[in-house]
Amino acid sequence: MQELIRRYGIGLSVVMAAMTAFWLFALVVIPNLVLFKFSFRVYLPVDQLGGPNDVYTLKNYLTFFTSPIHINVFFTTILYSSLVTGICLMITYPLAYVLAKVLKPTDTATFFLILLIPLWVSEILRSFAWFIILSNQGPLNALLMGIGLIDKPIRWISGYQSVIIGLVYAYILFMLFPIYNAISALDTNQIEASEDLGASMWRTHWRVVIPHSKPGIASGCVMVFMLCAGSVIVPSTLASTSSRWFTEIIQQWMFEGLDWNVGSAYAFLLLALCIVFVSLVMRLLNVRLVDIAK
């Protein structure tokens, strides 16, 4: 803070601190507190507000624990979010390594541009593009049949597979960048030293590159998992008849049931479980929050 004042003067520092505070409190903390309060209130007709029925209750949370379908969707969401996180990690680790250590810097810039251009298109459009690609008469099936890999079209949009494909595509870069940054920061001599001492490529990754990039991996995993579990657009655009995402249930409570109280309760349950899950992963990988924030 003193450094900030020294560099920008007291006036500009106050403006910057005030804007940060506004963002944090007015746009994040207060709305969440309002919803948190909602989650403990009863959904009542307008004329009963303030009346004897307008009390604090845990009923909204109990609604969740007494509906097995919602519990099922909840854990399915967590399971498939973890799966998407895992798939993203499998794809991006080798890619990040190649970008950071194998390619020439000039080629890396080109690759990043190619990777980033799709981000300029909105998430809705990108999800819808996948809906078309994956449809029964769509380009993907046409291609696979064209090269003779399959005889009849695969029904991609069934179960959770289209949602998984869509989520992997939507959030993979959030995994790539932290891992790329972590691997870039690794001294190439360490990789060479490992090889020179007799280590195979796998061993070098296991003992040298992965331990070094663990904060980046954890950061990417947390980000992708949170985004997946909280995603609405992708799971609803690419939904099949048998896929339900927990965020969709929250949305239904709030905008179809117009019951913001139960909706809020569900939203906080999701938040709470995500936090527990992320802390568990961090404990498992033995990384601290500050490492991730870097």
Add this chain to the structure above:
Amino acid sequence: MSEDVHLSQICMDFGSFRAVNNVEVTIKSGEFFSFLGPSGCGKTTILRLISGFMDPTGGAVKIGGKDMKGIRPNARPTALIFQNLALFPLMPVWENITFGLEVRGVAKEVRRAKAEELLQLVDLHDSADKKISQLSGGQKQRVAIARALAVEPKVMLLDEPLSALDLKLRQHMRAELRAIQKRTGVTFIYITHDQGEALAMSDRVGVMSQGVLQQVATPQEIYNNPVNEFVASFVGENNVIGGKVKSVTGGIASFETAKGTFSAKLGPNVAVGDVSKLFVRPEFCSLGSSTDAKENSIPVEVTEIAFEGNFVNVFVRDGSGDTHMVQVQNDPATPPPALHTTCHMAFNPSSCMILSEAVNGRSGH
């Protein structure tokens, strides 16, 4: 225990740039050999060719008579000590040292014992469980040496490993490295731009410039009988006088210059009639009164005296305005001439040489 390394006519091209040009040398088993040269001369490329991070575009690297082409660093009998050491910061000292054994599947207890043994060898006690970040520069150095020795290499490659240390520690580690090399009998190939390091530690030195190995010889030979201008001026100080070779008798040439005619040894690749340069070391020059002026003497005036402790550098200017340096031992009994006095700078014909320009491996390629 150790193997010889034969670099057979090796060339290394990066696109149109020739980093190493036709280097031919055999490094004997158990020898301490240094490649000495300025940065960009191709010496690090040679090290990477021997360690296997790349294969030469021409010629062959042979270790113990075996062509190493296509063999990756992890399968070569070499161990490389990197310039920045490249220790693994996330592993404790003992795991660093035995990493090479770990990847060979050696049991943990055996590795631990080996680590303790190597720590004794490099004179680092009670540090097995320390983190790398807890060590000083010199201690890290020792860990790096121990880590390389742990895999029992036939050939040890060192890429300027002392350059990050301060002077005192550097001199200490020189002696240490030399002692470890003698104790283990491993072939050491040392890369450096520091002539003092190369001369003090090596059995033989290879001086490189522009991708070409200019001279391979013992440190004494390199210093006393350099083969060309580059070797003479890169290793040690010189007084240089330009002129023309007039005649040669018995290896001693008569060299005609604007400052008079001098007698000097004729270096390789110089012939009668060549325009060339005469090189003489400051410590081979002496200053005397004009009455005992003999062969190879120039009248000069003392312009500056720099007292260095064990010796004194006397700077003198001759009639044509060129400055020369004369190095004399510090001895209160025979002090050097006082400032601004005139005297004669003289040198023995057998301690000065007429040398040709260095071979450039990059021009005309």
